[in-house]
Amino acid sequence: MVQETIKKVVGYARISSDSQIGNTSIAEQVRKIEAYCISQGWELAKMFIDEGESGSTKERGGYRDMMQYIEQTENEISGIVVLKADRIHRRLKNLLELIEDELEPKGIAFISVSENFDTSTPQGMLFLQMIGSFAEFERKIINERTKSGRIATARENKYAGGGVPYGYQVVNGTILLDEQQAQTVKSIFQLYVEGNNPYKIACKLNRAGITTKTGKQWTVVQVQNILNNETYTGFNMYNGLKERNGIRQKDVFPRIISRQLWNKARQVS
Numbered sequence: 001m002v003q004e005t006i007k008k009v010v011g012y013a014r015i016s017s018d019s020q021i022g023n024t025s026i027a028e029q030v031r032k033i034e035a036y037c038i039s040q041g042w043e044l045a046k047m048f049i050d051e052g053e054s055g056s057t058k059e060r061g062g063y064r065d066m067m068q069y070i071e072q073t074e075n076e077i078s079g080i081v082v083l084k085a086d087r088i089h090r091r092l093k094n095l096l097e098l099i100e101d102e103l104e105p106k107g108i109a110f111i112s113v114s115e116n117f118d119t120s121t122p123q124g125m126l127f128l129q130m131i132g133s134f135a136e137f138e139r140k141i142i143n144e145r146t147k148s149g150r151i152a153t154a155r156e157n158k159y160a161g162g163g164v165p166y167g168y169q170v171v172n173g174t175i176l177l178d179e180q181q182a183q184t185v186k187s188i189f190q191l192y193v194e195g196n197n198p199y200k201i202a203c204k205l206n207r208a209g210i211t212t213k214t215g216k217q218w219t220v221v222q223v224q225n226i227l228n229n230e231t232y233t234g235f236n237m238y239n240g241l242k243e244r245n246g247i248r249q250k251d252v253f254p255r256i257i258s259r260q261l262w263n264k265a266r267q268v269s
Helices: 026-040 061-071 092-106 122-155 179-193 198-207 220-227 259-268
Strands: 008-015 043-051 079-082 109-112 168-171 174-177 235-238 247-250
Touching: 008 026, 008 061, 026 043, 026 079, 043 061, 061 092, 092 109, 092 122, 174 179, 179 198, 179 220, 179 259, 198 220
Parallel strands: 008 043, 008 079, 079 109
Antiparallel strands: 168 174, 235 247
8 A cells, every 4th residue: 555644755857859749848847736735734756857759658668767766765765746737647447557566566646747646645546547448438539530530631641641752852741852861862863774683782782882771781571572672663653551441652752763674573572
């Protein structure tokens, strides 16, 4: 059971991105947490912060540091304070696991300032489960709307999001050529139809000091991925990771190679 008397706490603040609707700035979260601790007569030992991090994963620097800090019994932490419960975990399941499996056994309470509850009381645990269920329902509705929006955008023959292949860049929501990379794509196809296999092509690129999109050396698989990507002809398939809807698009991605060169490469294959 969580100890009844809270004396020394840590605070946690997170923001996903500067543009996310509904985000409260880090500074505002910290200010409200500090004010709440003062009003309760608690010592705020330390603030832990994650900026530009998703609440759907535990792989966050500030989160990891906080968990290590509260593990140390000499720090005598009796509570974690957040502005809202979803700042520490987006999913109710993950939040409950944190509280029940990691905090309660150590006698550490979880306190949400704006939702006005703490898990040192049975009422706090009940309220946590209630608001968590509503929050998860709301997120599923938002995800469904977002997915529908992506599909509608793709069907309008517009860029619907996601990563872009080597040779392209996204500028203000529009796909543009990366001229230098586009020239490399043309060279890969030309070398291939001239009789160079992917291994030889990768070696040529690496000797020339030409790197991949991530700045690494070329491999056979990466060259093959270029050669198998019809997007370079101006035709692409929007096939979202979640939707798997297979919408064929034209000229969303500017053409880099001709259909004739693409067909020649297919004949070599």
